[in-house]
Amino acid sequence: MKTYGIFIAYAPSIDMRAEGLGRYLASFLKAATDRGDAHFAILCPSWSRDAVVALCVEAGIRPQTYSLVGPDQTPFLYRVYRLLQRRRETKPPRKRSRALRDRLYPVAASHGEWLKGRIASTRSFTAFLSFVAYGATLAIPIGAAVFGMRLVKRLRATASQAVRRALRTANRAVGSMGSLSLSTLRFRLYEGMLERESALMVQNGNRRGDISAWYTPAAFWPRVGDLKAPVLTCVPDVVLAEFPIGFAKLGGVPMQHAFRTVANTIRRSKNFVTYSDHIKRGILVEKFGIDPSAIRTIPHAPNDLSRPVSIRGFPDNEATGRAYAEMLLLAAIRKASNKRYATTFSNPKVRFLFYASQFRPSKNVITLLRAYEWLLRKRGLGHKLILTGFSHYESVSTFIDQHNLRSDVLCIHGLTEPELAACYKLADLAVSPSLSEGGMPFTFTEAMSVGTPAVLADIEVTREVIKDPALREASLFDPYDWQALGHKIEWAIENRASLYQQQRKFYDDVLAKRSWANVVEEHLDVLDRLAARQMVAEK
Numbered sequence: 001m002k003t004y005g006i007f008i009a010y011a012p013s014i015d016m017r018a019e020g021l022g023r024y025l026a027s028f029l030k031a032a033t034d035r036g037d038a039h040f041a042i043l044c045p046s047w048s049r050d051a052v053v054a055l056c057v058e059a060g061i062r063p064q065t066y067s068l069v070g071p072d073q074t075p076f077l078y079r080v081y082r083l084l085q086r087r088r089e090t091k092p093p094r095k096r097s098r099a100l101r102d103r104l105y106p107v108a109a110s111h112g113e114w115l116k117g118r119i120a121s122t123r124s125f126t127a128f129l130s131f132v133a134y135g136a137t138l139a140i141p142i143g144a145a146v147f148g149m150r151l152v153k154r155l156r157a158t159a160s161q162a163v164r165r166a167l168r169t170a171n172r173a174v175g176s177m178g179s180l181s182l183s184t185l186r187f188r189l190y191e192g193m194l195e196r197e198s199a200l201m202v203q204n205g206n207r208r209g210d211i212s213a214w215y216t217p218a219a220f221w222p223r224v225g226d227l228k229a230p231v232l233t234c235v236p237d238v239v240l241a242e243f244p245i246g247f248a249k250l251g252g253v254p255m256q257h258a259f260r261t262v263a264n265t266i267r268r269s270k271n272f273v274t275y276s277d278h279i280k281r282g283i284l285v286e287k288f289g290i291d292p293s294a295i296r297t298i299p300h301a302p303n304d305l306s307r308p309v310s311i312r313g314f315p316d317n318e319a320t321g322r323a324y325a326e327m328l329l330l331a332a333i334r335k336a337s338n339k340r341y342a343t344t345f346s347n348p349k350v351r352f353l354f355y356a357s358q359f360r361p362s363k364n365v366i367t368l369l370r371a372y373e374w375l376l377r378k379r380g381l382g383h384k385l386i387l388t389g390f391s392h393y394e395s396v397s398t399f400i401d402q403h404n405l406r407s408d409v410l411c412i413h414g415l416t417e418p419e420l421a422a423c424y425k426l427a428d429l430a431v432s433p434s435l436s437e438g439g440m441p442f443t444f445t446e447a448m449s450v451g452t453p454a455v456l457a458d459i460e461v462t463r464e465v466i467k468d469p470a471l472r473e474a475s476l477f478d479p480y481d482w483q484a485l486g487h488k489i490e491w492a493i494e495n496r497a498s499l500y501q502q503q504r505k506f507y508d509d510v511l512a513k514r515s516w517a518n519v520v521e522e523h524l525d526v527l528d529r530l531a532a533r534q535m536v537a538e539k
Contacts, residue, residue, distance in 0.1 A: 001037055001038065002037065002528075003038075003039045003212065004039075004040055004213060004524070004527055005041045005042075005069070005213070005214040005229065006025075006040055006043065006215050006217070007043045007044075007201075007221065007227070007231070008025070008043070008048065008217065009197070009220070009221040010048055012045075012081075014048075016052070020442060021217055022055055023303065024303075025055070025217050026058070026061070027059070027303065027516050028516065028519065028523075029056065029061050029066065031515070031519065031520045032520040033065035033066065035520065038524065039065060039066065040066045040067075041069045041205075041208060042066055042068055043069045043204065044069075044070050044201070045070060045198075045201065046070065046071040046072055046073055046075070046078075047078055049070075053068075058416075058417060069201075069208060070204050070205070075193050075196070075197065078193065191257070195223075201223070202223055202224075202226045202227060205227050206226075206228050212229065212527065213230045213231070213232065213530050213531045214227050214229055214232070215231075215232045216231060216233050218234060219233055219238070219262050219265040219266055219269070220258075220262060220265065221265060222261060222265045224265065224268075224269075225268035229534070230270075230531060230534050231269065231271065232271050232273055232523070232527055232530060233266070234272075234274070235272055235273075235279060235438075236275060236438030237279055237436060237438040238262055238287070239360065239361075239436050263288070266284070266290070271294055272284060272294055272296070273295070273297075273298050273523065273526065274296075274438070275298065275438045275461075276297060276299065276438060276461045276464055278460040278464060280292070280297050282460070296522075298523060299465075299514065299519075300439050300519060301515050301516045301518065301519050302449065302507070302511045302514070303442045303445050303449070304449040305417070305420065305425075306421070306449045307421075308418035308421040309321055309325050309328070309450060324422075325421075325422040325425045326422075326426065328418050328422035329422045329423060330345070331419060332422065333410060333412060335412045336411060336412045337391030337410075337411045337412075337413075338391075338406050338407065338410065338411075341407050341410075342410070351384070352385065352386050353372065353383050353429050353431055354386050354427035354429070354430050354452075355368060355385070355388070355431045355433070355443070356388045356424070356442075356446070357388060357443070358388070358390075359389030359393035362435050362436040363434050364433040364434055364435045364479055365387065365389065365433070367433050367480070368431060368433045369396065369405075369409065370399075370482035370486075371482045371483070371485040371486035371489060372408075372409070372486075372489075373403050373405065374483070375486050375489060375490060376405075376408060383493075384409070385409045386409075386410050386412060387410070387412070388411075388415060388420075388423075389411060389413065390411065391411035391413075396411070421446075424447050424452055429453060429454065429455065429492050430446070430452050430453070430455075431455055431485075431489065432444065432454065432457060433457050434459070434479070435459060436459065436461075437459065437461050438461070439461055439465075440465040440511070444456055445507065448503060448504060448507040449507075451500070452500070453503055454475070455475055455485075455492050456475055456476055457476070458476035458478055463476075465511075466506070474499055474502055475499070
């Protein structure tokens with residue numbers, strides 16, 4: 001049995017089960033370990049160990065077929081961060097003083113009216129003096145309390161202003177020394193932690209003399225070049241090079257650092273694999289000057305989501321499976337950002353469009369939202385739109401608020417694989433407006449695998465796979481024209497059955513014939529040749 005290494009160094013906050021690359025890695029590992037002749041040593045940061053295990057458990061990968069390599073104790077800085085995060089998550093919300101005042105004011109006002117009436121109506125001098133004395137007795141502590149609250153409020157405001165002035169002064173001082181903002185400081189602390197963790201990972205990896213070659217599924221980690229055994233670097237895409245302005249708007253220093261990291265990884269690597277010829281030629285060869293002979297194109301296999309929503313052993317498996325999917329759909333909708341609406345939503349038969357993707361400049365979400373808003377308001381579309389990105393993505397959130405779509409566009413995040421499969425299965429249509437993908441979009445095969453048609457952006461990697469003119473005409477749209485997308489969605493819904501039959505034939509005849517076992521075999525063939533070449537060079 002041969003042992004191969006996999007190098008990953010994702011950030012602490014990444015849940016690989018929710019990432020496209022995570023699902024790719026799970027499918028790859030499952031097929032690789034099912035062969036029975038390969039063992040994989042997964043070299044990862046200390047904070048990713050639990051995430052890797054969770055990914056493997058969900059994919060059904062047997063524990064004995066892989067091992068974890070790398071530091072096993074998390075850095076102190078990371079433990080402090082996690083402690084602070086847990087305290088924020090578990091700390092009960094403070095009761096606001098305004099809410100307390102709202103409860104006390106009616107009681108105090110009522111009692112004041114009672115006292116005023118007594119003083120005004122008493123006919124006894126003794127009673128009059130008693131009520132006046134009682135009122136004075138109450139007034140002193142109440143007045144003191146009000147005065148104290150106002151004083152504290154004033155002091156807090158003064159202190160807050162002083163702190164803000166101090167921070168502005170500090171920022172100006174720090175800025176004069178190197179333009180180091182608080183967010184930049186946090187980022188650089190994280191960068192330093194990751195750099196040290198990666199160095200320890202490499203030390204651990206190089207101690208393993210049984211690993212013939214390494215595979216890294218993304219070009220995010222330059223340290224992989226320090227491994228002694230040969231390394232095969234996968235470059236799914238370099239969207240930062242294709243959409244520099246869009247990504248620059250998201251946040252200066254981190255995005256700039258991300259691009260430099262990818263470029264540095266590519267420059268330090270010698271052997272590459274991509275999912276498509278478009279990325280090979282258009283990115284690695286033309287933009288980075290890589291020798292074409294050092295790049296192997298290995299298309300990925302279809303991502304089949306039918307297993308999590310398949311039901312067997314019932315008199316009507318199809319009806320039972322749909323009922324199960326509807327239950328999963330409601331659980332997914334409960335995760336929507338619009339909590340007030342999502343917690344009361346109870347219609348499992350809702351009709352909707354579905355786009356499974358993170359929100360990034362290359363994903364073209366605004367074009368989809370413009371098309372959807374037009375269909376909803378001008379064409380009478382009775383569907384919701386379900387997206388899987390974070391709702392706080394600024395341009396998306398702004399568009400949804402400006403067009404009053406909070407109850408029509410549901411942004412759900414953190415779906416489990418069964419929930420994702422259920423969303424695909426119950427959607428009337430899957431939509432993929434993305435302007436850039438590393439290979440044939442997963443959205444197409446994921447939708448096909450559970451019986452849902454899809455419409456896709458007309459981009460090079462899609463045309464590389466869909467070559468039939470009739471299928472292109474039925475399935476593709478101009479991703480730069482929101483009206484073209486709107487008309488395509490409308491047509492696809494009206495012709496849903498025929499579109500699915502046409503696409504399903506292509507899926508069965510072409511795409512489904514390629515398995516993840518084929519993908520793994522081609523990768524291992526490259527890794528074996530790299531290992532053999534190094535052995536010859538060392539002799």
